Amino acid sequence: ISHSYQVVIVGGGPVGLYLGLCLEQAGISYIILEKRSAPRPGSRSLGIHPVSLELFEELNIVNSFIHDGIKIKRGHAFLNTEKLGALSFEHCPKPFNFILALPQHRTETLLNQALKQRNPDALLRNAEVHTITGHNDYVDIHYERNGKRNTVQAEYWVGCDGKKSLVRRQADISFKGFRYPDTYIMGDFAENTHFGSDAAIFLCDKGLIESFPLPDNKRRWVVKTADYIENVSKEQLTSSIFNRIGYSLHEIRHAMLSSFGVQKLIAYPMVKNRIILVGDAAHIVSPIGGQGINLGWLDARDLANTLSQVLSSNLQKDAILNQYRKRR
Numbered sequence: 001i002s003h004s005y006q007v008v009i010v011g012g013g014p015v016g017l018y019l020g021l022c023l024e025q026a027g028i029s030y031i032i033l034e035k036r037s038a039p040r041p042g043s044r045s046l047g048i049h050p051v052s053l054e055l056f057e058e059l060n061i062v063n064s065f066i067h068d069g070i071k072i073k074r075g076h077a078f079l080n081t082e083k084l085g086a087l088s089f090e091h092c093p094k095p096f097n098f099i100l101a102l103p104q105h106r107t108e109t110l111l112n113q114a115l116k117q118r119n120p121d122a123l124l125r126n127a128e129v130h131t132i133t134g135h136n137d138y139v140d141i142h143y144e145r146n147g148k149r150n151t152v153q154a155e156y157w158v159g160c161d162g163k164k165s166l167v168r169r170q171a172d173i174s175f176k177g178f179r180y181p182d183t184y185i186m187g188d189f190a191e192n193t194h195f196g197s198d199a200a201i202f203l204c205d206k207g208l209i210e211s212f213p214l215p216d217n218k219r220r221w222v223v224k225t226a227d228y229i230e231n232v233s234k235e236q237l238t239s240s241i242f243n244r245i246g247y248s249l250h251e252i253r254h255a256m257l258s259s260f261g262v263q264k265l266i267a268y269p270m271v272k273n274r275i276i277l278v279g280d281a282a283h284i285v286s287p288i289g290g291q292g293i294n295l296g297w298l299d300a301r302d303l304a305n306t307l308s309q310v311l312s313s314n315l316q317k318d319a320i321l322n323q324y325r326k327r328r
Helices: 014-026 050-058 062-068 104-118 166-170 234-245 288-312 317-327
Strands: 003-010 030-033 070-072 074-079 082-088 099-101 127-134 139-145 148-159 174-190 199-203 209-214 218-225 254-268 275-277
Touching (some): 003 014, 014 030, 014 104, 014 288, 050 288, 099 209, 127 166, 148 166, 148 288, 166 275, 174 234, 234 254, 288 317
Parallel strands (some): 003 030, 148 275
Antiparallel strands (some): 070 099, 074 082, 127 139, 174 218, 174 254, 199 209
16 A cells, blocks of 8 residues: 555546645645546636635635636627627626636646645646445555556545546446437637627527637637537538528637537435545536536535544544535
8 A cells, every 4th residue: 555545536627626625725635646647628618607716715716717717797698689688797796796717728727736836746647546445444546657556545535537437437326317409519719709708698590509708819609409410510610600690700710619418417326435426427417507517616615524524523424424415
């Protein structure tokens, strides 16, 4: 056995990194095992909700996010091209009366930097977990790093390893749900609208279009499609937008194109013996509005508080974790 910790986190994405920062603040010993060598590129999830900004403020890390992101304080609604009205967050509780638009790669990088400053040894990259062995009082985690096999021991093992969670599969936890019929294509383009830092939603006869500002003078466009499109082309996206609302993006450079469907999946149970699932490993919701990443951070905050109670009490450990499971 190389080392022993109170908690081992598998997965160093945005949720695993944030959980690490929470455990660091709580004085709980932990390590994060992440198979990737660097934060995953791409803009992916980009809406950071006010509640998450409040969580970041508790850790004293919120300023770097606000500095790098775009504050969306207003959204416009259209029926086809006819304006229905606008929604302002102006009178929502301050200071975070906005949605912060920040590409996920940048979000991960900032969390990574914050963790490195506070505990440079907490995150092990290039660490691929293979198996776990459960015992009464602890768990053994076997992983490979740079060609060497290692074992680490923990009281609790947390899966922050996403939708295809190895932790969930190893623990033989079910992940059931269904797929909604909704499918979308999306792309990030150079900004060419007059919306500035505002969002826009177009309720079109041929299907929804959403448009959000991004840092670096870019804009995300999301278009509802009749069917799932495996390999989306720029032409498919730009012509759909042009045909529905008359916006031309044909000559505009783009940074990303992708397609996605909408699922609802839930792990049952989310806590099993000494194994706990968090974020996408525990539940998949609609990706519209960045709900998944924000829900993951809320899971992690709740779990850090729960583990503080569990690790400092000799009684009722299972009952405390059971309450956490029910809440999530």
